Amino acid sequence: MGRIITSRTPRFVYFGACIGVAFVALPLFGLVRKVAWSSLLKQLGDGPTRDALWLSLTTSVAATAIALMLGLPLAWILARVEFKGRRLLRALVMLPMVLPPVVGGVALLGAYGRSQGFLGSLLFENFGLQLTFSRIGVVVAETFVALPFLVMALEAGLRGIDPKYEESAATMGAGDVSRFFRVTLRLLRPSLIAGVAVAWARALGEFGATITFAGNIQGRTQTAPLAVYLLLETDPQAAYALSFVLLAICVAVLVALRDKWIGNRA
Amino acid sequence: MTLSLVGRVSLGTFELACNLEIAAGVLGVEGVNGIGKTTLLRVIAGLTPLTDGTLTVDGVVYDDPSRGIFVPAHKRKVGMVFQDHSLLPYLSVLDNILFARRHRGVPSVGGNAMQILEMFGAQDLAALMPDSLSGGQAQRVCLARAFIGNPKIVLLDEPLSAIDQQSRVDLRRIVSESLAAIDGYKVIVSHDKQDIAELCTSSYFL
Numbered sequence: 001m002g003r004i005i006t007s008r009t010p011r012f013v014y015f016g017a018c019i020g021v022a023f024v025a026l027p028l029f030g031l032v033r034k035v036a037w038s039s040l041l042k043q044l045g046d047g048p049t050r051d052a053l054w055l056s057l058t059t060s061v062a063a064t065a066i067a068l069m070l071g072l073p074l075a076w077i078l079a080r081v082e083f084k085g086r087r088l089l090r091a092l093v094m095l096p097m098v099l100p101p102v103v104g105g106v107a108l109l110g111a112y113g114r115s116q117g118f119l120g121s122l123l124f125e126n127f128g129l130q131l132t133f134s135r136i137g138v139v140v141a142e143t144f145v146a147l148p149f150l151v152m153a154l155e156a157g158l159r160g161i162d163p164k165y166e167e168s169a170a171t172m173g174a175g176d177v178s179r180f181f182r183v184t185l186r187l188l189r190p191s192l193i194a195g196v197a198v199a200w201a202r203a204l205g206e207f208g209a210t211i212t213f214a215g216n217i218q219g220r221t222q223t224a225p226l227a228v229y230l231l232l233e234t235d236p237q238a239a240y241a242l243s244f245v246l247l248a249i250c251v252a253v254l255v256a257l258r259d260k261w262i263g264n265r266a
Numbered sequence: 267m268t269l270s271l272v273g274r275v276s277l278g279t280f281e282l283a284c285n286l287e288i289a290a291g292v293l294g295v296e297g298v299n300g301i302g303k304t305t306l307l308r309v310i311a312g313l314t315p316l317t318d319g320t321l322t323v324d325g326v327v328y329d330d331p332s333r334g335i336f337v338p339a340h341k342r343k344v345g346m347v348f349q350d351h352s353l354l355p356y357l358s359v360l361d362n363i364l365f366a367r368r369h370r371g372v373p374s375v376g377g378n379a380m381q382i383l384e385m386f387g388a389q390d391l392a393a394l395m396p397d398s399l400s401g402g403q404a405q406r407v408c409l410a411r412a413f414i415g416n417p418k419i420v421l422l423d424e425p426l427s428a429i430d431q432q433s434r435v436d437l438r439r440i441v442s443e444s445l446a447a448i449d450g451y452k453v454i455v456s457h458d459k460q461d462i463a464e465l466c467t468s469s470y471f472l
Binding site for chain 1: 311342343345348356371
């Protein structure tokens with residue numbers, strides 16, 4: 001392909017990009033370098049570390065599943081139903097993405113806290129259900145912060161689907177439900193996978209809202225990020241080991257996504 | 267038994283008014299670009315609702331906004347060839363045909379997918395994905411997809427536009443035979459005078 005001379009990349013752009021790469025890569029190198037490889041498995045198998053990792057994996061998967069069940073209908077409404085206040089609704093749903101996570105945690109306390117929350121007190125009095133300081137509370141906090149990432153990816157995906165496929169399916173006799181599962185969801189697959197991945201990564205890394213709303217109880221609400229933060233004081237080697245695992249999981253997800261489902265677009 | 271459409275569609279600045287009645291035979295719709303030939307087919311298919319007026323098929327009201335009646339596309343038993351073929355991109359040619367067959371609730375009699383592909387000269391394409399088809403090949407597949415399962419209303423939007431001249435004569439004959447086998451309403455939009463002349467029994471100018 002011919003190159004156009006005016007589109008030649010100026011040198012300072014390369015320079016800026018190099019600094020940008022270094023800015024991201026150096027800390028990662030710093031992290032990997034501090035991992036004590038010989039005792040890595042032992043540290044990860046250690047009680048609190050193992051509990052935290054397991055708790056993080058299970059709650060983040062649960063949170064992503066709930067976010068998907070809520071996010072898909074929301075994205076559909078935002079992308080395809082015209083109504084007054086749609087922009088307002090979108091802003092509301094997206095808010096947790098820009099909100100400081102601690103504020104999100106405080107807001108959750110205001111709603112679902114056992115004594116402070118207007119809903120939480122009802123839940124506790126009527127059903128004996130307490131979300132704060134519980135595993136469910138961790139899932140609630142993670143869902144709260146992860147949901148907007150899913151909605152954003154799915155809304156963009158839905159807007160990108162050419163209606164002609166759903167229309168031709170309709171003329172073939174496919175009803176609403178069949179079209180949803182066999183056409184729309186199928187065409188949405190790349191956005192669905194990308195959205196699930198970023199939402200899950202966000203849930204896995206959740207710190208502020210979790211510690212504020214669910215607390216930091218080892219074995220119950222202490223997720224991996226919370227454990228890393230505490231271990232840094234008491235057992236830095238374990239903190240680095242756990243951090244490395246979180247890093248490795250995220251890299252693995254990125255690589256799998258790129259190769260398997262999103263295609264090899266540069 | 268007739269299909270009658272008296273009404274108006276208004277989409278932004280676009281306006282289409284029509285008054286037509288279809289009985290037996292094949293109706294050819296003619297008119298200049300942008301006049302609304304495709305929109306007319308979409309109204310009959312149930313993809314674009316009438317702004318006002320009435321669409322009646324066999325005495326059953328399909329669309330009448332003043333009475334709040336609208337029969338959705340998937341309940342109209344339509345077989346349609348779209349101008350930009352719109353085969354489902356993640357299904358093979360054969361699976362596209364089977365998708366139509368399954369959703370039209372067709373028993374295997376008269377609905378053999380391979381047979382109908384063969385009829386339109388597309389049997390060798392069965393395993394291919396839509397994005398590897400040429401325009402003409404895609405049109406053959408779309409014709410097969412439109413005709414499988416005896417639709418009650420057949421709507422063909424420029425069905426032969428991408429077919430080369432040599433195969434056009436053959437394919438026109440096959441389409442003509444397929445149309446004759448359908449006991450329902452048949453509408454064709456085409457720019458090709460010969461298509462209209464040979465496939466249609468009457469025409470409607472927009």
